[in-house]
């Protein structure tokens with residue numbers, strides 16, 4: 485049964501945003517492993533040196549693998565179309581888009597959120613994701629084929645104090661994704677959303693607490709958070725089902741995860 489995974493992924497071109505760290509990086513590693521290198525990966529993020537290092541790591545392990553590391557800042561909306569149109573021909577037809585780039589900044593209550601943080605979160609998590617998806621979906625419609633895999637969050641369903649903007653971005657992603665799935669319901673294009681709870685990924689919490697390592701670490705104390713590999717496995721699983729099978733929405737969290745409210749309450753009290 486599981487032997488089919490490599491066969492189903494064989495030869496596909498997979499575009500992952502935010503591939504330089506965290507869930508995006510783990511997803512690239514998992515796709516390479518699951519396909520035994522018989523895929524093409526477009527790895528996009530802002531830090532090219534990290535993408536190059538990942539390419540080197542994966543190419544050494546999987547000689548057949550083709551990797552194209554490329555700078556993409558999804559918050560710079562005007563750069564997305566040139567990025568997409570500028571992909572080398574070999575990597576230009578996307579079979580699987582993983583819209584992963586995203587972030588939470590701070591835990592400020594509404595009324596005190598820096599308007600710059602509002603812009604960055606919406607530009608990255610929502611506007612950039614929409615712009616890239618529009619371009620990729622238009623291409624997929626021509627082929628009546630392809631997978632869109634969205635990194636949503638439990639935060640999109642269960643908003644919590646201090647998460648006013650981040651939760652709103654993930655609710656927006658959820659709504660957009662739902663509409664896209666409905667619009668494409670009679671096609672071979674699959675639209676799938678994965679909604680993780682607390683994941684101790686490379687940089688998510690560090691980013692939220694603006695580089696404060698001890699605050700970032702505190703979020704995971706007294707719990708057993710998911711790992712970025714847990715989420716990557718689910719992305720690969722969704723992409724490698726039979727082509728008529730849509731894993732539409734997956735809520736995934738650790739067994740002893742506290743509610744986000746309790747996780748963050750300590751920080752709010754500080």
Ligand SMILES: NC(=O)c1ccc[n+]([C@@H]2O[C@H](COP(=O)([O-])OP(=O)(O)OC[C@H]3O[C@@H](n4cnc5c(N)ncnc54)[C@H](OP(=O)(O)O)[C@@H]3O)[C@@H](O)[C@H]2O)c1
Nearest residue numbers: 502504505506507529530531557558585586683685687688
């Ligand atoms: N960790 C969690 O608890 C959790 C829970 C639910 C959902 N999620 C979602 O999962 C996704 C990945 O999060 P993560 O935990 O893996 O975070 P992470 O460890 O901070 O990694 C984020 C990745 O996104 C990239 N990125 C950030 N801003 C970008 C931009 N403007 N353009 C392109 N790439 C950008 C970063 O690379 P560069 O800095 O090189 O650009 C990095 O590769 C996000 O959408 C997040 O909302 C995370």
